Amino acid sequence: xxxxxxxxxxxxxxxxxxxxxxxxxxxxxxxxxPNNTTHPLFPGGNILRTFPDPYDAHEDIWIRFMEDxxxxxxxxxxxxxxxxxxxxxRYVETRKVKGVVLVSAYHSDLxxxxxxxxxxxxxxxxxxxxxxxxxxxxxxxxxxxxxxxxDEQRFIASKIAGIDYIELPNRGHFILDRVFPELVANVIExxxx
Numbered sequence: 001x002x003x004x005x006x007x008x009x010x011x012x013x014x015x016x017x018x019x020x021x022x023x024x025x026x027x028x029x030x031x032x033x034p035n036n037t038t039h040p041l042f043p044g045g046n047i048l049r050t051f052p053d054p055y056d057a058h059e060d061i062w063i064r065f066m067e068d069x070x071x072x073x074x075x076x077x078x079x080x081x082x083x084x085x086x087x088x089x090r091y092v093e094t095r096k097v098k099g100v101v102l103v104s105a106y107h108s109d110l111x112x113x114x115x116x117x118x119x120x121x122x123x124x125x126x127x128x129x130x131x132x133x134x135x136x137x138x139x140x141x142x143x144x145x146x147x148x149x150x151d152e153q154r155f156i157a158s159k160i161a162g163i164d165y166i167e168l169p170n171r172g173h174f175i176l177d178r179v180f181p182e183l184v185a186n187v188i189e190x191x192x193x
Contacts, residue, residue, distance in 0.1 A: 003047060004042045005078045008054075009057075009083050010057035011054070012050070019175055019177060019178065023179045028042060031184070059090060066087065074096045075097075077098050077101070078099070082103070085105035086107075089130055099135055106152045107155060127161075131161035136190050141166070142172055143169065144169065
């Protein structure tokens, strides 16, 4: 059974009430399949949890948590925000999932020592494996993102085959919103087709 899982950005020790995370998870948990309105899109439920090592988001800790505690599987849809996007991209280099949503994704350490130390950026990305291991990928970006340059985000979109790339103006790093209707609508569309 498919589940909807959110991998948060770093610096967040209370994801259950942070930003747009809970509203998106609840909307998708309640979403019904438009082709069969009595059937939920995510019968397996949802995962919205604060991750261990929430401020530094070290790859070895987060990937192990995703694999051993959350047990992300081939039927799951995973939303990754910021460093959570880096984590899910590394995760699907070697594992299959149904769908991925990347929000404010980046592929380099952005010349930030803590990002460099996290471990995600110390080797090349396997873009072909990421493309192969996911049935569908959507990426949300904003030219007004003050933490991740838009060229960094567009580079990722250019590397992942079949990606649905969506730029939204004036959304910054997607940290001020309490809702994210574009993301909810996109996931429902992808899961219904």
